[in-house]
Amino acid sequence: xxxxxxxxxxxxxxxxxxxxxxxxxxxxxxxxxxxxxxxxxxxxxxxxxxxxxxxxxxxxxxxxxxxxxxxxxxxxxxxxxxxxxxxxxxxxxxxxxxxxxxxxxxxxxxxxxxxxxxxxxxxxxxxxxxxxxxxxxxxxxxxxxxxxxxxxxxxxxxxxxxxxxxxxxxxxxxxxxxxxxxxxxxxxxxxxxxxxxxxxxxxxxxxxxxxxxxxxxxxxxxxxxxxxxxxxxxxxxxxxxxxxxxxxxxxxxxxxxxxxxxxxxxxxxxxxxxxxxxxxxxxxxxxxxxxxxxxxxxxxxxxxxxxxxxxxxxxxxxxxxxxxxxxxxxxxxxxxxxxxx
Amino acid sequence: xxxxxxxxxxxxxxxxxxxxxxxxxxxxxxxxxxxxxxxxxxxxxxxxxxxxxxxxxxxxxxxxxxxxxxxxxxxxxxxxxxxxxxxxxxxxxxxxxxxxxxxxxxxxxxxxxxxxxxxxxxxxxxxxxxxxxxxxxxxxxxxxxxxxxxxxxxxxxxxxxxxxxxxxxxxxxxxxxxxxxxxxxxxxxxxxxxxxxxxxxxxxxxxxxxxxxxxxxxxxxxxxxxxxxxxxxxxxxxxxxxxxxxxxxxxxxxxxxxxxxxxxxxxxxxxxxxxxxxxxxxxxxxxxxxxxxxxxxxxxxxxxxxxxxxxxxxxxxxxxxxxxxxxxxxxxxxxxxxxxxxxxxxxxxxxxxxxxxxxxxxxxxxxxxxxxxxxxxxxxxxxxxxxxxxxx
Numbered sequence: 012x013x014x015x016x017x018x019x020x021x022x023x024x025x026x027x028x029x030x031x032x033x034x035x036x037x038x039x040x041x042x043x044x045x046x047x048x049x050x051x052x053x054x055x056x057x058x059x060x061x062x063x064x065x066x067x068x069x070x071x072x073x074x075x076x077x078x079x080x081x082x083x084x085x086x087x088x089x090x091x092x093x094x095x096x097x098x099x100x101x102x103x104x105x106x107x108x109x110x111x112x113x114x115x116x117x118x119x120x121x122x123x124x125x126x127x128x129x130x131x132x133x134x135x136x137x138x139x140x141x142x143x144x145x146x147x148x149x150x151x152x153x154x155x156x157x158x159x160x161x162x163x164x165x166x167x168x169x170x171x172x173x174x175x176x177x178x179x180x181x182x183x184x185x186x187x188x189x190x191x192x193x194x195x196x197x198x199x200x201x202x203x204x205x206x207x208x209x210x211x212x213x214x215x216x217x218x219x220x221x222x223x224x225x226x227x228x229x230x231x232x233x234x235x236x237x238x239x240x241x242x243x244x245x246x247x248x249x250x251x252x253x254x255x256x257x258x259x260x261x262x263x264x265x266x267x268x269x270x271x272x273x274x275x276x277x278x279x280x281x282x283x284x285x286x287x288x289x290x291x292x293x294x295x296x297x298x299x300x301x302x303x304x305x306x307x308x309x310x311x312x313x314x315x316x317x318x319x320x321x322x323x324x325x326x327x328x329x330x331x332x333x334x335x336x337x338x339x340x341x342x343x344x345x346x347x348x349x350x351x352x
Numbered sequence: 353x354x355x356x357x358x359x360x361x362x363x364x365x366x367x368x369x370x371x372x373x374x375x376x377x378x379x380x381x382x383x384x385x386x387x388x389x390x391x392x393x394x395x396x397x398x399x400x401x402x403x404x405x406x407x408x409x410x411x412x413x414x415x416x417x418x419x420x421x422x423x424x425x426x427x428x429x430x431x432x433x434x435x436x437x438x439x440x441x442x443x444x445x446x447x448x449x450x451x452x453x454x455x456x457x458x459x460x461x462x463x464x465x466x467x468x469x470x471x472x473x474x475x476x477x478x479x480x481x482x483x484x485x486x487x488x489x490x491x492x493x494x495x496x497x498x499x500x501x502x503x504x505x506x507x508x509x510x511x512x513x514x515x516x517x518x519x520x521x522x523x524x525x526x527x528x529x530x531x532x533x534x535x536x537x538x539x540x541x542x543x544x545x546x547x548x549x550x551x552x553x554x555x556x557x558x559x560x561x562x563x564x565x566x567x568x569x570x571x572x573x574x575x576x577x578x579x580x581x582x583x584x585x586x587x588x589x590x591x592x593x594x595x596x597x598x599x600x601x602x603x604x605x606x607x608x609x610x611x612x613x614x615x616x617x618x619x620x621x622x623x624x625x626x627x628x629x630x631x632x633x634x635x636x637x638x639x640x641x642x643x644x645x646x647x648x649x650x651x652x653x654x655x656x657x658x659x660x661x662x663x664x665x666x667x668x669x670x671x672x673x674x675x676x677x678x679x680x681x682x683x684x685x686x687x688x689x690x691x692x693x694x695x696x697x698x699x700x701x702x703x704x705x706x707x708x709x710x711x712x713x714x715x716x717x718x719x720x721x722x723x724x725x726x727x728x729x730x731x732x733x734x735x736x737x738x739x740x741x742x743x744x
Contacts, residue, residue, distance in 0.1 A: 023571035025648060033562040036618035037580075044595030045587055051594060108406060111399050124731070125407045128414065131727040131734070133677045135695045136716035139702050140417045143709045149429050151416055157432075162360025222410065227738060234739030283588045286679045290699060305590050305680070312594055313684050319594050326591040333588055 181207030
């Protein structure tokens with residue numbers, strides 16, 4: 012008995028030795044920083060000020076962010092808008108692509124590779140290329156728009172082109188209200204934003220991020236689709252179910268764990284997005300209409316006054332929003348997800 | 353009706369026909385063999401078309417990037433766009449002294465260097481006198497005619513298709529101008545490769561050790577693992593930026609290789625991935641190894657690790673890619689041009705190059721190439737690795 016416990020003891024010691032390297036790195040660069048960042052956010056530290064003049068300011072940084080910094084509030088809206096449009100469209104399109112590829116067609120490997128290619132290339136290069144794609148005069152986005160308009164049988168003469176990344180107007184304003192010749196009055200506060208929709212500049216970045224992520228989601232959806240037992244469909248065929256019924260009755264519910272996982276992951280990632288906006292609109296876009304929260308945090312903490320405390324507070328606001336969102340999604344949608352077959 | 357409108361009309365008609373035919377076949381209620389085959393055929397046609405349009409949409413930006421990287425600056429800024437790798441054919445490139453040439457003149461400069469006239473796109477006959485000097489032959493044929501100093505790059509003929517890799521060389525060495533010759537893209541590639549490989553190898557090492565402990569050993573505190581995974585997944589990495597920046601500043605590691613390697617030497621996700629794999633390795637192997645007198649450490653590296661090659665490769669790919677693609681962190685912790693990773697270098701070049709799109713596209717192509725090659729070599733592991741993450 013004593014021998015056994017001694018062996019246990021030695022095993023535990025050995026296990027700790029194996030864990031030590033990873034734990035050390037995680038402690039120094041993960042767990043301690045999470046706490047340090049929270050502490051720093053209650054002070055007024057900047058990288059430029061001498062460390063002796065550090066003052067405790069309580070929640071002043073948080074107050075300043077949410078009440079006084081209109082650009083930050085704008086960046087919250089940008090982040091939400093970016094997520095609201097990019098996440099569902101990407102999920103829907105990648106599910107569609109996965110379902111089309113899950114049929115018996117030729118060239119599956121080819122299509123899979125082509126759809127997946129954007130995901131393996133790098134965000135910085137992608138953003139630079141799309142910057143050119145959206146070029147006001149020479150970009151292929153406007154070329155495509157021109158060709159499509161000219162190809163319409165009812166086309167007469169004028170073609171509409173857009174400024175894309177330099178366009179501050181909202182997409183609803185441009186796509187719905189302008190063609191109907193409705194001039195929107197200046198609405199109070201955030202209502203204006205909501206009615207006019209996100210700026211075309213932001214929406215252009217949404218399109219780029221959809222283009223990039225479709226392949227990644229598609230691969231995961233494909234794996235999920237291939238996991239569904241074929242006998243379900245055979246039974247439905249015997250009952251004479253339509254493709255529509257089969258999708259909502261079998262595919263969608265059985266795929267819901269995968270969809271839910273992707274929803275959580277992609278929402279978190281969308282809230283943390285930085286690179287495409289930083290490259291494509293380095294000044295934060297027209298009317299600061301594309302800058303996400305991380306962009307604003309970077310600007311506050313690592314440029315200009317190097318306000319480290321303020322940036323920490325912004326990072327914690329972001330964390331709080333992501334946590335809330337994830338918990339909400341778990342509570343509201345998580346229980347509807349059907350696990351097991 | 354223009355040609356393109358006819359194409360558009362045909363497109364609409366064919367699709368409408370396909371869809372209508374498919375609908376009629378479905379609605380007809382006729383479940384005979386021929387009818388079913390017809391429905392399937394029409395449906396398939398629509399599926400292929402959707403996939404093809406999708407594939408074009410996905411591939412077009414890449415095609416555009418590659419094609420543009422072979423163009424010159426004039427061809428890159430042309431609308432409607434030129435879809436082939438083309439350049440302006442400059443006449444100075446193949447004209448000899450004493451030969452008459454006919455050129456599209458974009459501007460004339462007198463030998464004093466002051467611009468006299470700019471006659472866009474008017475054809476004139478010139479005689480090349482010697483390098484850079486041309487005399488007008490048609491309009492003033494006498495010997496005493498004034499000679500013009502013509503900027504040879506302004507003497508362009510037409511846009512012709514031509515594969516010419518000089519943009520890649522130009523882009524490669526372009527950062528030297530802004531950094532007084534100290535760095536070029538070779539340096540950026542080196543920093544990214546070096547830090548990426550070291551931190552990937554290091555992370556695989558620490559993760560394998562930790563994952564082995566969690567999968568195959570028992571110790572107090574083992575149950576905490578699940579909560580650690582959850583916590584690290586929920587807290588965005590952005591929170592860590594400032595404290596880690598301060599830590600590195602205190603250690604004096606800012607703007608060194610260490611700043612790009614050490615903070616990433618542990619990854620909870622990799623530990624999780626490896627633990628899942630190690631758990632599927634039967635305990636019998638460990639029992640057999642014990643009889644042979646093998647210790648745990650040797651067991652891990654000589655038996656478990658070779659069996660787990662797929663998970664090592666998959667995790668390695670994602671760690672390396674994560675490093676290769678990182679922008680925010682290297683942007684913050686590096687300041688000298690020598691320590692820029694490829695992504696920071698590319699971003700800096702993007703700021704400097706402005707609208708020299710042919711160079712930007714060449715640089716982007718070069719930056720994308722290594723990961724695309726990696727992808728094609730290890731495609732199986734990529735796809736499996738991603739597919740597995742969704743099904744855990």
